[in-house]
Amino acid sequence: MITTFADPFDALLSLQRELESRLASDWLEGATTSRGPFPPINVFQQGDDILTLMELPGIDKNELQIEAKANTIRISGKKRVDYSNDVSVHRRERVSGDFDRTLSLPIQVDPDRIKAEYRDGLLALFLPRAESDKPRSIKLK
Amino acid sequence: MPTRQELQVQQKRELEKKEESTIPARVFLPTADIYETNDALNVVLEMPGVDKNSVDIRVEDGVLKIEGRLDFSKYQGLQPLYTEYNVGHYSRSFRLSSKIDQNKIAAELNDGVLSLVLPKVEDAKPRTIQVK
Numbered sequence: 001m002i003t004t005f006a007d008p009f010d011a012l013l014s015l016q017r018e019l020e021s022r023l024a025s026d027w028l029e030g031a032t033t034s035r036g037p038f039p040p041i042n043v044f045q046q047g048d049d050i051l052t053l054m055e056l057p058g059i060d061k062n063e064l065q066i067e068a069k070a071n072t073i074r075i076s077g078k079k080r081v082d083y084s085n086d087v088s089v090h091r092r093e094r095v096s097g098d099f100d101r102t103l104s105l106p107i108q109v110d111p112d113r114i115k116a117e118y119r120d121g122l123l124a125l126f127l128p129r130a131e132s133d134k135p136r137s138i139k140l141k
Numbered sequence: 142m143p144t145r146q147e148l149q150v151q152q153k154r155e156l157e158k159k160e161e162s163t164i165p166a167r168v169f170l171p172t173a174d175i176y177e178t179n180d181a182l183n184v185v186l187e188m189p190g191v192d193k194n195s196v197d198i199r200v201e202d203g204v205l206k207i208e209g210r211l212d213f214s215k216y217q218g219l220q221p222l223y224t225e226y227n228v229g230h231y232s233r234s235f236r237l238s239s240k241i242d243q244n245k246i247a248a249e250l251n252d253g254v255l256s257l258v259l260p261k262v263e264d265a266k267p268r269t270i271q272v273k
Contacts, residue, residue, distance in 0.1 A: 012166040012213045016229060022221040038148040040226040044219035051219060055226060057187040057253035079148060083176055087183070091175040094187055099148040121189035121253015 038099045048134060050105065050127040057121030068111040073125065076100040108133035156232050167229045179267060182241065182259040188231045189253035196250060198257065200243050206234040
């Protein structure tokens with residue numbers, strides 16, 4: 001869709017609306033397992049492939065483990081919020097601790113082609129759909 | 142075994158604006174930690190998805206205002222399937238109690254965590270008084 005008067009703020013609102021509408025989606029229903037719902041995850045479709053985004057601000061990359069097997073992805077690690085003892089803390093809202101989350105995707109992914117990227121506090125996982133899982137068109141004879 | 146603290150999800154809080162907005166999009170409050178040392182007030186904010194060119198920090202009339210804009214062009218062409226959080230710009234302001242040297246405010250953004258150091262002006266620093 002091409003709009004001549006593209007309003008960047010409108011684009012954000014429509015993205016937010018779309019995200020909202022998928023809150024009730026059953027796509028991963030019963031398929032996200034393991035302990036605790038941290039980190040929160042958004043799942044997008046990008047052509048045939050899946051892109052997941054997680055909000056994980058301030059994580060040490062060395063303390064983040066990502067494991068993939070068949071259609072299961074495990075993200076675990078530790079989030080630290082440390083201040084020295086001689087400061088007086090006025091407000092404390094950031095959370096810290098261990099997290100461990102496993103996702104079982106309803107599609108088959110190719111574990112060898114999974115790419116992970118951590119930037120600006122967002123963890124992005126590119127999960128390519130396995131070739132064997134892709135739908136095939138059948139020609140009529 | 143040391144105490145293992147399990148992380149719970151914090152729901153994102155939306156900014157409650159005093160003024161009406163002209164932008165139809167939603168703005169969220171970044172979670173913040175504030176601590177004070179002898180020389181400075183430190184503010185740490187979590188703004189995942191914001192890069193360092195999109196942050197605006199201002200101090201006006203004793204109010205510290207932090208704004209972080211999200212680059213949502215990265216989301217174009219993506220079809221959401223399942224969501225657990227919403228995205229938006231970040232905005233938060235704090236009224237500063239102690240006097241801040243506005244020219245010396247330092248900010249650093251690392252992995253979505255913005256750390257601000259607001260140095261106190263000389264006369265606001267605590268002094269030990271000798272008893273004679």
